[in-house]
Amino acid sequence: TESYRRVTVVERDHLPDAVAHRRGVPQGKHVHALLASGSAALADLLPGILDELAADGTEVLEEVSDFWQVLGGTDLHHSRGAFASPLRTYQSSRPFLECHVRTRLRGIPTVTMLDGHDVVRLTAAGTRVTGAVAAPHDGGPTVTLAADLVVDATGRGSRTPAFLAELGFERPAEEGTRVRLAYASQLLRIP
Numbered sequence: 001t002e003s004y005r006r007v008t009v010v011e012r013d014h015l016p017d018a019v020a021h022r023r024g025v026p027q028g029k030h031v032h033a034l035l036a037s038g039s040a041a042l043a044d045l046l047p048g049i050l051d052e053l054a055a056d057g058t059e060v061l062e063e064v065s066d067f068w069q070v071l072g073g074t075d076l077h078h079s080r081g082a083f084a085s086p087l088r089t090y091q092s093s094r095p096f097l098e099c100h101v102r103t104r105l106r107g108i109p110t111v112t113m114l115d116g117h118d119v120v121r122l123t124a125a126g127t128r129v130t131g132a133v134a135a136p137h138d139g140g141p142t143v144t145l146a147a148d149l150v151v152d153a154t155g156r157g158s159r160t161p162a163f164l165a166e167l168g169f170e171r172p173a174e175e176g177t178r179v180r181l182a183y184a185s186q187l188l189r190i191p
Helices: 036-045 049-055 094-106 160-166
Strands: 007-011 031-034 059-062 088-093 111-115 117-125 128-136 143-146
Touching: 007 117, 031 036, 031 094, 036 049, 036 088, 049 088, 049 094, 088 094, 094 111, 117 143, 117 160
Parallel strands: 007 111
Antiparallel strands: 031 088, 059 088, 117 128, 128 143
16 A cells, blocks of 8 residues: 655644534534444544544444445345444544544644645646645745645535646546435434
């Protein structure tokens, strides 16, 4: 597998040290669930984190026995024996999950969290993107980050196509998967 000597995460929000809601997460106050594949990926990247989440209060549900789930027309509730190992869902608040992941990332000496910053442009040499320039929200000096790989995980509000156009690159082709899934949640206080 590929690895990098250094990773810098540029985040628009100021990241709290404790469990707290962030302005930049529109659905952050609703329950979040790590399904089996997400749990496996997180456990692979941060060994032991699932046990930590469970020990600190995350609800752990067996996906096919603790709640009813239909996937692609298949009733998983009645397919208990079809899976080689249990499928678990870890349910908690988004701030709870983020706080645990942030704590783990901050403990990795080669990972830097640059919060309270926006990426304002990309840098390039020839036909290759070579990094990004980030500006702090408080108006301080910009930070130029050299990089072998730049990943944009901002979602719908991504400015990367505009940044690439400024550098003379064509708009990248978009690929997507149509997800036919909808859900709703309601916050309530039970006396």
